Amino acid sequence: MAMTLSQKILAAHAGLDAVVPGQLITAKLDLVLGNDITSPVAVKEIEAHGGGKVFDKSKVALVMDHFVPNKDIKSAEQCKCCRNFAREQGIENFFDVGEMGIEHALLPEKGLVGAGDLVIGADSHTCTYGALGAFSTGVGSTDMAYGMLTGTAWFKVPSAIKVALTGKPAAHVSGKDVILHLIGRIGVSGALYKSLEFVGDGVKYMTMDDRLTICNMAIEAGAKNGVFACDDVTLAYLKEHCSKTPAIFTADPDAEYEREVVIDLSALKPTVSFPHLPENTHTVDEIGDIEIDQVVIGSCTNGRISDLRAAAAVLKGRRVRKGVRTIVIPATQSIYLQALEEGLIRTFIEAGAVVSTPTCGPCLGGYMGILARGEKCVATTNRNFVGRMGAEDSEIYLASPYVAACSAVLGKIGVL
Amino acid sequence: MKGKVHKYKDNVNTDEIIPARYLNDSSPAALAAHCMEDIDKAFVGKVKKGDMIVAEKNFGCGSSREHAPIAIKASGISCVIACDFARIFFRNSINIGLPILECPEAAKDAENGDELEVDLEAGKIENLTKGKVYFVPPFPPEVRAIIDRGGLLE
Numbered sequence: 001m002a003m004t005l006s007q008k009i010l011a012a013h014a015g016l017d018a019v020v021p022g023q024l025i026t027a028k029l030d031l032v033l034g035n036d037i038t039s040p041v042a043v044k045e046i047e048a049h050g051g052g053k054v055f056d057k058s059k060v061a062l063v064m065d066h067f068v069p070n071k072d073i074k075s076a077e078q079c080k081c082c083r084n085f086a087r088e089q090g091i092e093n094f095f096d097v098g099e100m101g102i103e104h105a106l107l108p109e110k111g112l113v114g115a116g117d118l119v120i121g122a123d124s125h126t127c128t129y130g131a132l133g134a135f136s137t138g139v140g141s142t143d144m145a146y147g148m149l150t151g152t153a154w155f156k157v158p159s160a161i162k163v164a165l166t167g168k169p170a171a172h173v174s175g176k177d178v179i180l181h182l183i184g185r186i187g188v189s190g191a192l193y194k195s196l197e198f199v200g201d202g203v204k205y206m207t208m209d210d211r212l213t214i215c216n217m218a219i220e221a222g223a224k225n226g227v228f229a230c231d232d233v234t235l236a237y238l239k240e241h242c243s244k245t246p247a248i249f250t251a252d253p254d255a256e257y258e259r260e261v262v263i264d265l266s267a268l269k270p271t272v273s274f275p276h277l278p279e280n281t282h283t284v285d286e287i288g289d290i291e292i293d294q295v296v297i298g299s300c301t302n303g304r305i306s307d308l309r310a311a312a313a314v315l316k317g318r319r320v321r322k323g324v325r326t327i328v329i330p331a332t333q334s335i336y337l338q339a340l341e342e343g344l345i346r347t348f349i350e351a352g353a354v355v356s357t358p359t360c361g362p363c364l365g366g367y368m369g370i371l372a373r374g375e376k377c378v379a380t381t382n383r384n385f386v387g388r389m390g391a392e393d394s395e396i397y398l399a400s401p402y403v404a405a406c407s408a409v410l411g412k413i414g415v416l
Numbered sequence: 417m418k419g420k421v422h423k424y425k426d427n428v429n430t431d432e433i434i435p436a437r438y439l440n441d442s443s444p445a446a447l448a449a450h451c452m453e454d455i456d457k458a459f460v461g462k463v464k465k466g467d468m469i470v471a472e473k474n475f476g477c478g479s480s481r482e483h484a485p486i487a488i489k490a491s492g493i494s495c496v497i498a499c500d501f502a503r504i505f506f507r508n509s510i511n512i513g514l515p516i517l518e519c520p521e522a523a524k525d526a527e528n529g530d531e532l533e534v535d536l537e538a539g540k541i542e543n544l545t546k547g548k549v550y551f552v553p554p555f556p557p558e559v560r561a562i563i564d565r566g567g568l569l570e
Contacts, residue, residue, distance in 0.1 A: 024559070027501055037483075037521065038481065038482065040442055041442045041483070049569045049570075066439075067440060072440060074440035074441050075440045078442070121480075122480055124479050124480040138480040139480060139504060140480050140481070140482035140485075140507060140508035141482040141513060142482060142512055142567065142569060143507060143511060143568065145569060146569060148449060163473065188427055188474060189455045189477065189502070222477065278502075301458075364431070364436070365436045366436055368441075379502075383429075383479075385429045385478060388436075389452040392454050
């Protein structure tokens with residue numbers, strides 16, 4: 001039977017010639033990921049069930065990124081738990097302060113995910129690595145524990161939605177606008193239990209950073225995974241970062257999809273998701289005057305070098321509006337350093353923004369930019385749920401780095 | 417199992433079930449103390465052992481935090497019923513042995529305070545307040561095996 005790209009990767013890792021939607025399979029994993037919030041739960045689960053060794057010390061990645069550098073004693077204890085576990089187990093890919101970055105920016109950069117890989121991570125945005133032609137999905141801590149011990153996980157084979165990208169996007173339309181537009185069209189449960197497979201002649205205009213952003217937010221449409229087939233853009237990125245030989249899978253021409261969504265990239269405009277769901281999208285030209293208190297540029301969605309360049313291009317020679325706290329967070333140490341070398345950090349500071357060490361911090365209301373009651377924030381992050389960044393009646397507007405930087409200058413949501 | 421309904425609408429997310437500001441402590445008791453805090457401040461004070469959470473579409477969307485089903489289970493909730501669930505929450509609940517049922521009819525009919533009786537073996541949900549009975553298809557054998565042994569690692 002004809003298979004989608006996602007189904008082919010799953011079949012190959014389950015040792016099967018073919019799989020069908022709804023089938024339950026056990027598949028071999030190429031990488032198991034956890035962070036400082038989810039890993040301690042997995043470690044405790046392993047300890048409570050008699051301990052054991054991880055299946056492969058090179059195929060587990062633990063990234064301390066959520067509340068790191070630690071914001072309080074309890075967070076420090078959680079990192080200590082991970083640190084001890086990594087030491088006892090000899091885990092090779094343990095990333096602590098000084099080496100860490102936001103996990104979904106860090107792993108591709110470190111070459112830990114290759115095309116055709118099967119990856120699970122105890123973090124919902126693990127779906128990011130579909131940008132590299134991998135099947136990658138978020139799970140919880142118990143799945144992570146089981147995966148670390150056995151190198152396997154159970155999966156229900158998903159059906160898929162085909163997302164055809166056509167045309168060439170205008171300037172200032174980025175991967176963030178593409179995924180926000182898609183979520184606005186299909187809704188936050190529009191792809192529940194399904195794969196989102198991105199195809200079409202518009203794919204070539206999507207840079208690797210665009211694709212990482214798009215796949216990162218597949219979960220915000222409820223998807224199990226998002227994936228782009230491996231092409232020249234992927235191969236060029238992998239050549240630079242990853243020593244593994246890419247395993248290139250392609251969907252069968254007659255593969256069945258539950259539905260097809262066509263997105264004309266040339267018709268897209270910068271898009272903003274209003275509180276309190278990512279599906280509440282509006283294009284930037286139809287927004288009235290919404291004054292803001294804070295801007296956050298960063299996260300696993302939009303903390304990469306191209307995101308910082310887009311923001312810096314706006315802020316160069318300008319000042320953020322007085323009263324708009326503007327927080328820029330490079331996603332990894334290497335991105336931070338590159339931004340420094342390119343002069344972007346100077347631009348941010350001269351514009352009146354602050355620059356933080358890599359952390360997930362404000363995105364999930366951890367620290368480093370919590371909102372007070374009634375405050376409004378434009379964020380390049382991925383969720384605008386009630387209370388996500390602070391007080392329950394604070395408001396988060398999701399947007400691209402370009403829109404976020406323009407909004408910081410204007411003091412209200414918009415573009416220059 | 418039998419209990420009173422705590423009813424919620426569509427798209428209840430895991431940030432509402434257990435806000436990230438409490439994720440610096442993963443002990444079930446600490447999490448239960450803040451369960452549903454950002455959607456229903458009264459929940460912790462009124463929930464009784466055996467009660468059930470009933471919601472409509474896409475319950476448990478958002479973050480992969482297993483802290484969410486852990487908080488719900490530790491607060492005394494015996495079963496969660498919804499029209500459908502976000503997939504990571506669904507997996508996590510099964511993996512930690514929190515009973516979870518997809519039944520759109522039962523979920524839509526139920527109101528706050530209704531008394532429900534659930535027979536997991538028979539796949540039967542009875543709304544004792546409304547005098548209505550609903551049936552749900554059984555889990556696949558592989559998933560049933562995880563539930564039967566009380567969790568994935570058991």
